[in-house]
Amino acid sequence: MADQYRPTMLSSCALAATAAEARFRVQYPNSKARVSRVFALDQHAAEAMYAITEAPWNGAHFLTVTTRGDVVPDETGIDDLPLSTPDGSPALLSEELQGANVVILLSSQHSNAGAAEVIAREAYHRNIMTVGLTLGQGASDERVNAVVNTLRPFTSVLVVASDNDYVPAMLSALRA
């Protein structure tokens, strides 16, 4: 290593990874607001989600899949999936995915596989990252495993959390 490449000032490279150097780090916002969309796939998941929708989020949208019956993915177009916002008004998947950076599929006792597939499929076509978050609170291991197995093909990250309080923890970590 040639000597002329040695740093000359305290702040000029990794050599200066000290407490004194830390004050040279520039403070400025280094990211734009994210566009996050959270979809609750079942009733339990919706309850966990509604408990936190009030918090001050950075533009995250919270949606519930309201269909009772089974969704057949091949027969369900993008805007055929019934969605509802926290105040009860309907929403369109095509609009919600517009410009989204991340889709979070929230599920608990029931996987609602058909609806998960429709959302994941549409997100995939738009190159949007899909995260599956399964809440184990109050559910048996078999149930959780069944839900996780259904979500696995559709998601690029899958998390099994034992407590509902992981939902806000994850969302704030991701600047949702």
Place this chain on the structure above:
Amino acid sequence: MLSKEVNDLLTRTDPGTPMGDMFRQYWIPALLAKELPEDDCAPVRVKLLGERLIAFRDSKGRYGLIDEFCAHRGASLWFGRNEEGGLRCPYHGWKFDYTGQCIEVPSEPEESGFCESIKLRGYPLVKIGDILWTHMGDKEQRPEMPVWEFATVPAEQTFTSKRWQECNWLQAMEGGIDSSHVSFLHSGNLQTDPLFRGAGGNKYNLADKKPVFEVVESDGGLYIGARRMAEEDQYYWRITPWVMPSFTMVPPRGDHPVHGHFWIPIDDENCWAWSFDYHPTRALTKEEREALEAGYGVHCKYVPGTFRPLQNKDNDYMMDREAQKRGETYSGIWGIAVQDSSLQESMGPIADRTKENLVSTDNGIIMARHRLRKAAVALRDKGVQPPGRVKEHQLVRSVAKVLPQDQPFKEACKEDLTVRPGVKQTSV
């Protein structure tokens, strides 16, 4: 991202801090046993969790870890005379035993019993495997002795090293559960490092650079599973266990020894990166031990006579731009350990997590912070003992395995993820 409050909560470990109290609920590695090689050997200065201590081994082979500074006028006992069952301060001759109890004050009449009223803070120091462990918390709450497999297999099957890392413990530990950096930062080493190359599983790593992650909670912490495509609609899984507060194991490769780490705070801006390699069922070969001692795998080379890596921030970690260009190393830094420490130290003494932009593949890190925070708060507010103290949580293994696509790894690998004496690690 974390708020400043939570970042402070997780990173500060001095006495009286919530995370400091939490670390004080565990047996943690304090020294390598070889640092105190014989009775009455030289005492060793130890700083842990912001406390300055002195470790010594008395004439009867008893280990002690006591306050570094003499109770008389505060001189360092590092200058002490380790003789006749205690450590004597060379300034005025006060003498302390391995528990910190003062046993002699030469200026006072012996009959006065004055010395009985003087006691330095002292912690137990117990040898298990290659390590001297300590518990710096309440005696009444002391957990059972640790049973980590790497420390309890026969000596010829295991190797442990430690290195000084010049940054906060949490950013160092986060590297151990950050499975997504391996495909980049360490990509040069898979085919060259003697402790990695030749494993059957390597082909999946090299073929599928974009693993998919599953993060699943365990009683003691987490399992982080990374899966890649394998033959015939199967997945190649690499599963990393994390046990609270700071133990991780790297998934095995072939029949190579299995490695892992402990990250222990020295103070808020320094930590010990403990690294181990062991094989559950066979002795390490001569070649393996030589490679480990030479700083391959997750170990490192040292500034002679110290635990400071030879490549450190004062020499820019011996950055080699040519090697970086050739792709021999991805970052230009030699060796897995310093590839990690160089970047982690560059984040600053205590990483400012208010500015980071985490993405969904960082969920292992997000979940670990969440668990740590919850445990520290539960201990502070309700006195609840944190996970990771009991043997059921400590008897874990990392796993590399090919599974059918529809099998949840936690279920399918239940046995493989648990220590089974006499059974070797599950590996590809």
